[in-house]
Amino acid sequence: MVKTKITVKNCLLLTLIFLGGVSVLALSEQVHLALCSGxxxxxxxxxxxxxxxxxxxxxxxxxxxxxxxxxxxxxxxxxxxxxxxxxxxxxxxxxxxxxxxxxxxxxxxxxxxxxxxxxxxxxxxxxxxxxxxxxxxxxxxxxxxxxxxxxxxxxxxxxxxxxxxxxxxxxxxxxxxxxxxxxxxxxxxxxxxxxxxxxxxxxxxxxxxxxxxxxxxxxxxxxxxxxxxxFDDGYPSGGNYWSDYNGTDLKSGNSQNETRSDGILDQGYPDPNYPLDRYPLLNPIKKLHIFVGGHTFTIETSSNSTIIAYGFNSSKKTLDLFVNSSVGAFTTFRVEIPQELLSCDMLNDWEIAIYYSNNLWQTLLDYLPESDKENTYLFFTYNNTTFNARIEIKGARVIPEFTFITTCILSIFSIILISPIGKLKEKDTTYCA
CATH class of the missing domain: 2.160.20.10 (Single-stranded right-handed beta-helix, Pectin lyase-like)
Structure with missing residues (x-):
């Protein structure tokens, strides 16, 4: 009975993907079960x-x-x-x-x-x-x-x-x-x-x-x-978010002695001289799940704004974050992107733009890029001028690169509603297909 439901659901999803160019970013548990043995x-x-x-x-x-x-x-x-x-x-x-x-x-x-x-x-x-x-x-x-x-x-x-x-x-x-x-x-x-x-x-x-x-x-x-x-994963991956730690973020680098913020507090937690966590994060972490090419990829964000939705477009090689922030707020963002999903040949080749007022106003943002063997870390800031905004992060390569036909089928621009970050008083992520 379960297998019948899975087959019908998959057929409906593939039809929607082919006709509308839309691919759901998160599979249901029933689809997941189709891959299980036993x-x-x-x-x-x-x-x-x-x-x-x-x-x-x-x-x-x-x-x-x-x-x-x-x-x-x-x-x-x-x-x-x-x-x-x-x-x-x-x-x-x-x-x-x-x-x-x-x-x-x-x-x-x-x-x-x-x-x-x-x-x-x-x-x-x-x-x-x-x-x-x-x-x-x-x-x-x-x-x-x-x-x-x-x-x-x-x-x-x-x-x-x-x-x-x-x-x-x-x-x-x-x-x-x-x-x-x-x-x-x-x-x-x-x-x-x-x-x-x-x-x-x-x-x-x-x-x-x-x-x-x-x-x-x-x-x-x-x-x-x-x-x-x-209690940390080294630099630039970082450690944990601690709500009782009010440190500063003015520096970057493995020793936190290079001029420029990076989304990691400059001194370790809780004692800078004997830190438990050498690289405490400036803001709470929120995970975003992207399903593309038969694989699920995880993007981690750390920000003082609220992500209300997100999407990934494989043909344009872009990640879109739809955010809410207070007007006039100084917003900080740290985004960790798996290189298997989206990457650039050179760290400075990324493009980050913010769109206000129904995409009528675009501003390119300056950013600090870091990387390790698996991920790219992008840190950027902006002064928010409207309540809602869309942030577009554009890379150069989607891995695996898709053929034309595959791209037509898997072209993604799905929106998933997720819960606020902040104090996380509500339940965690909610998915809407």
Whole structure:
């Protein structure tokens, strides 16, 4: 039944692409499932409970959860399965304030994504967690909203796992806890309004990579011993955004001693002499997902303005950002673009223009370009003269370069509405096709 829906949806999308030159930037989860191996088991269509679906699954299966509220506790993930919700905001796993943990992941390479997980037992002495990863390797937790828990995600005796694109807020003890866990990747998450954002509880937890996260309005952003962990990704990639750090951005470069701003604060966080994060970001991070040529690319932006929509045009080799800012505001923008998607032969070959008043007024912007092996980083500023504006970033090469026919089919100019950046009080990204 699922495969039939996928086929029809793909045919409709291809028809729209061919007739209108429009390609949707984000695939639905059903299209994603078409690429998965194993059996797709649907909750509640095939099984009323998630735990029942896992019990009947085999390694390699996918468990698709329809939107709705599911009241389950101690869901033991003991098989190599992918558990995915159709919509992160509307697929809700609720512990009803009684769960000691809601998901207990003990299988290597298990994946949990696109869900809301909420409401453990609130007793702080019981250390209850929404998601616990225990004695497992290479686990992925992605695009999960965690709220109203004692501990959001508890990583215990687990290595080489990935926690990404999640929002964790309103936890009693901490958003993320690491205990006896090494070489994990915690990136591109928002941790807001927690007692402690990330708690590294022991000296045995080390070599964890924690960068490109937003730490916003936590009572304490980080608590950790002196074990070696990495809170930035080097220069020019940068570190994290810390809402309590009011540094200046007047310099650039690996040593932050070159004249010109770059979207990275000039001194490390929290102590410039002994920085935890050597390259703290000036503004919060927002991720944009571009689907083109059969691949999904991620662009990261860091700005004090609000991105309300964005589009990518492969034939014109342009990225368009539609932004809202206060009139008269001094706006700063840092954009990280994968070179596999869009690039220039020379760093100074990029063109950045801003369009005001229904595209009637165009201004070319000066910018600071940086690059590493994978990405180009463009930093630019402008004084905003109207509430709405369109920023066009033009490169020289789209990789892979498309043939004429492919370009006609894949010519993209899709608009996706996304949530504001700012304090991120609302749920994260919302997609509209």
């Amino acid at each position: 059996v797709v088991r649907v909750v509640p269509d095939d099984y009323q409970k998630i735990s029942w679906a896992i019990g009947n699954a085999s390694d390699g299966d996918t468990i698709l959860i329809r939107p709705g509220a599911y009241f389950e506790v101690r869901i033991i993930v003991d098989k190599v399965v992918t558990i995915v919700g159709e919509n992160a905001e509307t697929t809700i796993i609720d512990g009803q304030n009684v769960a000691d943990n809601i998901f207990n992941i003990i299988a290597d390479q298990a994946i949990v994504e696109n869900l809301t997980v909420k409401s453990t037992d609130p007793d702080p002495t019981r250390y209850c967690s929404a998601i616990q990863i225990y004695n497992a390797k290479n686990v992925t937790v992605k695009n999960v909203i965690v709220t109203n828990a004692v501990i959001g995600v508890d990583i215990r005796s687990s290595n080489e796992s990935k926690l990404t694109d999640c929002r964790i807020n309103n936890t009693i003890l901490c958003g993320i806890r690491l205990q006896n866990s090494n070489n994990n990747s915690i990136t591109d998450n928002t941790l807001d309004q927690n007692h402690i954002g990330i708690y590294i509880s022991d000296m045995k937890s080390k070599y964890n990579r924690i960068h490109h996260n937003n730490f916003i309005d936590n009572t304490q952003h980080v608590s950790l011993p002196s074990a070696i962990n990495y």
